[in-house]
Amino acid sequence: MQDHDERFKNLAEDAPFEHSPVMPTMLDGDTELKFRCHRGVKCWNACCSNIDITLTPYDILRLKNHLGISSGEFLQKYTVPYEIDKDGTPGVKLRSVDGGTACQFMVEEGCSVYENRPTACRYYPVALLSVRRSDEYVDRLSFALVKEDTCFGHQEPDTQTIDEYRAGQGAAEYDEKGRVWRQLILKKKSAGPAIGKPPAITNQLFFMVNYDLDRFRAFVISESFNKTYDIPVEEMAELIADDEKLLDFGGRFLRHVLFNEKSIEEKDGAYEARQDRLKAKAAAIRAEFEANRDQIEDEKYCAPPGQPGDCGCGSES
Numbered sequence: 001m002q003d004h005d006e007r008f009k010n011l012a013e014d015a016p017f018e019h020s021p022v023m024p025t026m027l028d029g030d031t032e033l034k035f036r037c038h039r040g041v042k043c044w045n046a047c048c049s050n051i052d053i054t055l056t057p058y059d060i061l062r063l064k065n066h067l068g069i070s071s072g073e074f075l076q077k078y079t080v081p082y083e084i085d086k087d088g089t090p091g092v093k094l095r096s097v098d099g100g101t102a103c104q105f106m107v108e109e110g111c112s113v114y115e116n117r118p119t120a121c122r123y124y125p126v127a128l129l130s131v132r133r134s135d136e137y138v139d140r141l142s143f144a145l146v147k148e149d150t151c152f153g154h155q156e157p158d159t160q161t162i163d164e165y166r167a168g169q170g171a172a173e174y175d176e177k178g179r180v181w182r183q184l185i186l187k188k189k190s191a192g193p194a195i196g197k198p199p200a201i202t203n204q205l206f207f208m209v210n211y212d213l214d215r216f217r218a219f220v221i222s223e224s225f226n227k228t229y230d231i232p233v234e235e236m237a238e239l240i241a242d243d244e245k246l247l248d249f250g251g252r253f254l255r256h257v258l259f260n261e262k263s264i265e266e267k268d269g270a271y272e273a274r275q276d277r278l279k280a281k282a283a284a285i286r287a288e289f290e291a292n293r294d295q296i297e298d299e300k301y302c303a304p305p306g307q308p309g310d311c312g313c314g315s316e317s
C-alpha cells in the first residue's frame with residue numbers, strides 16, 4: 001500500500017481515454033473487491049458483446065487446442081493484429097463477429113470456451129498490469145479496477161480480495177505462462193532505441209514465436225535452425241510433442257536472439273557464420289548506397305521541375 005500514489009502517479013495521465021473505465025489507482029492482491037458475476041445479473045453477456053481483448057501467447061495455445069485447430073488457422077479466424085507500442089511490437093486481439101462487436105465465442109449461456117477463456121476474460125473487472133520500476137530487475141503484478149456503467153456485477157453484495165477472485169478464476173496458471181511474454185515486452189520497451197526500434201524481421205520473429213506456435217515448431221525442426229542450434233535429442237522430442245514446452249523454449253529463444261542472453265547452445269562456428277553473414281549484408285548495403293550516392297544527393301536537394309532550385313535533372317523529389 002505504502003507509496004503507490006508516488007510510484008504510479010502517472011497512471012491517471014496515462015489512462016487511455018479521457019473517460020476510461022480503468023480506475024487510475026493501482027491495487028494490491030489483498031484489496032477488497034465488491035463484485036459478483038452470475039447468470040441472473042441483468043447485464044448478462046454485456047461485456048462479451050463489445051470486446052477489446054488482447055491475447056497472450058498462452059491464451060492462443062489454450063484456445064487453438066480447445067478448438068482443435070492450428071495456430072495459423074486460429075490467428076486467421078479469431079484474431080486481429082495490432083501494435084503494442086510505438087516500436088511496432090506485434091500483438092493480437094480477439095476478432096469480433098463479422099460486422100459486430102460481440103465475441104465469436106459468446107453464446108446465450110455465456111462463454112462457449114469458458115474453461116480455456118483468455119486471461120483478460122478471467123480477470124475482468126480487474127485489469128492486470130505488469131510494471132517494473134527503474135530500480136528493479138523484475139516486473140511485478142499490480143491491478144486496477146475496470147468500472148463500466150454497463151456492468152452491474154459491482155452492485156452485488158459479495159466481497160473478496162483480488163487474490164481470492166484471481167484464484168477463483170484460475171488465473172495463476174495464466175499469469176505464470178504469460179510472464180515471459182510480458183517481460184519481453186517490458187524489456188523491449190526499456191532497452192532503448194537500439195533494441196526498441198527493431199527491423200521488421202525482428203517483429204516477424206517475435207510474432208511467430210509468441211503467437212504462431214505451430215509455425216515456430218516447423219522452424220525449430222527445420223534444417224536451417226538445426227545448423228545453428230544444438231538442441232539435445234530428448235529436448236527436441238519434447239519441443240515437437242509439447243506445446244507448453246515449446247512456448248517456454250520460445251521465450252528463451254527470443255531472449256537469446258533479441259537480447260543476447262545466451263541460453264541456447266549454438267553449434268561450433270554458428271556465431272561466426274552469422275557475424276559473417278551480417279557483415280556481408282552490411283557491406284552490400286554500404287556498396288549500394290555508395291553506388292547511388294550522387295543520385296540520392298541530387299534527389300535530396302533538387303527542387304521539383306520548374307520550381308526555384310530545380311537543377312534540371314528531372315527529379316520530382
Ligand code: SF4
Pocket residue numbers: 047048051053103104105106107110111112113114117118121
Ligand atoms: S472468450 Fe468468452 S468470456 Fe471472453 S469475451 Fe469471449 S465469450 Fe466472453
Ligand code: SF4
Pocket residue numbers: 036037038041043044045046047048124125150151152153154
Ligand atoms: S457485464 Fe459484468 S456482471 Fe454483467 S456479465 Fe459481464 S462481467 Fe458479469
